[in-house]
Structures are given as structure tokens and as C-alpha cells.
Amino acid sequence: MFCLHTCLSLLHPAIVENPDIGYNARDQAMRGTLRRAAFTPVKNPMLLQRTIKQSVSTTGVGLHSGRRVEITLRPAEPNTGIVFHRVDLPEIVDLPARADAVGDTRMASVLQQGSVRVSTVEHLMSALAGLGVDNLHVDLDAEEVPIMDGSAGTFVYLLRSAGLLEQAAPKHFLRVLKPVEVREGEGPGAKWARLEPYDGFALSFSIDFKHPAIDSTANAAEIDFARDSYVKTIARARTFGFASEVEALRSMGLARGGSLDNAIVMDEYRVLNADGLRYDDEFVKHKILDAIGDLYLAGKPLVARYVACKSGHGLNNQLVRALLARQDCWELVSYESRDTAPAAFTRDWQLA
Secondary structure, three states, X not given: OOOOOOOOOOOOOOOEOOOOOOOHHHHHHHHHHHHHHEOOOOOOOOOEEEEEOOOEEEEEEEOOOOOEEEEEEEEOOOOOOEXXXXXXXXXXXXXXXXXXXXXXXXXXXXXXXXXXXXXXXXXXXXXXXXXXXXXXXXXXXXXXXXXXXXXXXXXXXXXXXXXXXXEEEEOOEEEEOOOEEEEEOOHHHOEEEEEEOOOOEEEEEEOOOOOHHHHOOOOEEEEEOOOOOHHHHOOOOOOEXXXXXXXXXXXXXXXXXXXXXOXXXXXXXXXXXXXXXXXXXXXXXXXXXXHHHXXXXXXXXXXXXXXXXXXXXXXXXXXXXXXXXXXXXXXXEOOOOOOOOOHHHOOOHHHO
């Protein structure tokens, strides 16, 4: 969740579906590799890794920096993972999307390598998890992923525009074997997050902001991707914040790119956005959207149930790190057939 101000105008993403944008020789070689790795569907195939078919770009504004950003998504070979690239620097710096690379969690999940940062990765990571994308290069000409409309919806559109490609490599999952929990505080004010063994992927989240506009909506939600569509139920939930916190956040170098066009903004009593909410429970659903992105920094899709109360980017990152540090609590698995895989992972990406 991010807190925002209302000083900037609506973003107008310019989408370019051009596989040769700025990467002529490299992309030509990559497309040849991907064609060789492409999978020919058979009955009940094993679950395979995914990338995108071609490069796709858009521009937007960084939520916290307020700067214009161009982002390009490019195909990647099997077992690459998700890798961010700062292409605006004298030498390109690569930042793999991993929980142990997160250096800051104030209002966003921030990847860091030395002094080089990529901020606000969680919405894009959430879209990648929701559509089952394993391998991707993400080029940025600034230090922040653009906020777009404050949800993961634009990133879902970009990925679908590029097309998804199954690759000739088994998809690996991180299956939770024992519960792992992290906690801050005690009593009614405690914040906590937990991962539990579960044959699929489900998330349960509760919030408590003590604000009239939020309290009038559902403060808890549970999503199980064996039955629920990521695109339909989660992807369009926007980040939200409070007008009263704007000046304090700006003094910290945060929320300089926020507006009513990329967030739900509230005064002391009500939502200020003229078009209201997209979901009756949009606030808690955005927290679930964030959690999906933060959890995907484990490096693999989780076979688990996530349960949280008032958690945020910091606790989510602590949870993933705690899980990975306890090797008796997880194992890597792949599925030889869609028949043996949990239903949460067998939905076609178009229907996600």
C-alpha cells in the first residue's frame, strides 16, 4: 500500500509492441532461441516455464520519484527468472528479483545492489505471478517501475499484448512443508504474516485502518486461485492513501508521483476519486495484490496458503526470507502432468 498526493495528471501509457525496440541484434538472437525452446502442446503436458513472445514497452511516472519512466519487457531464456536492468546508467546494472536483494520496504519493495535501486516492483511482480511468467528481462531508464493506474492491470495488459510462450523446461514450485510465521507487536495491535502447507495457492488477508471509508467496505478477503481469477478479482485493485499524509511523505522523498488517477485517495471521511471503487473490497484486495508480488520474490511460485493481518512489504519480505532460511520448511517440486498439479496452477493464462 502506498500513500499518495494529488498533484499530477493522468498517465497516458504509450504501448509499443515492437520486438526490435532498441535491441535489434540481441532480440533477434533471443527470438531464435525461444523458437527452438517453444513447446508443442500434447495431452496433459507437464507444467512448463513461461516467458513472453516479443518485447513490449510503455511509459509512465514513478509513484515516489515523480519522474517519467520507460519500461520494456523482453523475453528471457528458461531458468533466467525475473531480472531488472537499469539501462540509464553508464554501465547497465542487473538486479535479479529476489527477496534477499530487497534493501528498502518503506511504502514499496525496493531491489538494491550497492547504490543502484529499482523501486516499487511489487505490482509488476504480482502480474507476473498471476499470469505464471517465470522468465523476463525488465529494462528501466529510471530507478522506479512506473505506477501506471495504481494496480497491476496495465502490466497484465502489456504481458497479454506481448503474448505468453511456454518453454521446453519444467516449471519449478516452492512447496511449503511446515508453517512459518513472522510477527510485529503483541495484542490487538499486532501485525503478522504466515505461510502454511496447502495444495495450491491461496491468500487470506485482514486490514484495520480505522477510517470511515475503509471500514464501510470488507476488511477481510480470501482468494483461492483454484477457483478465483487473478485478472478478474485482484489485478485492478488500486493502491490507496490519505491526503493528510502527503506533506510528511513528500518530505521523505516519497509519493511525489501520486494522483487521483493512479490511486484511491481519501480525506478524513471519504474517497475523493469521482469514479469511486472498482471492487466493494478494493482496499483489502490491493493488499493481497501487493502480497502476491512480494511473495513472488521467493524466486518461484509458492504452493502454500498465505494468511496475514495488517502485513506490509516489510513483513512480507521478512516472511519470505524466514521461509528460505529454514530448508526443512520447503522443497522444490515440478509436476509431470496437469492432472497431478494443484488446480491453482493449471488455468490457462488467458483465463487467469
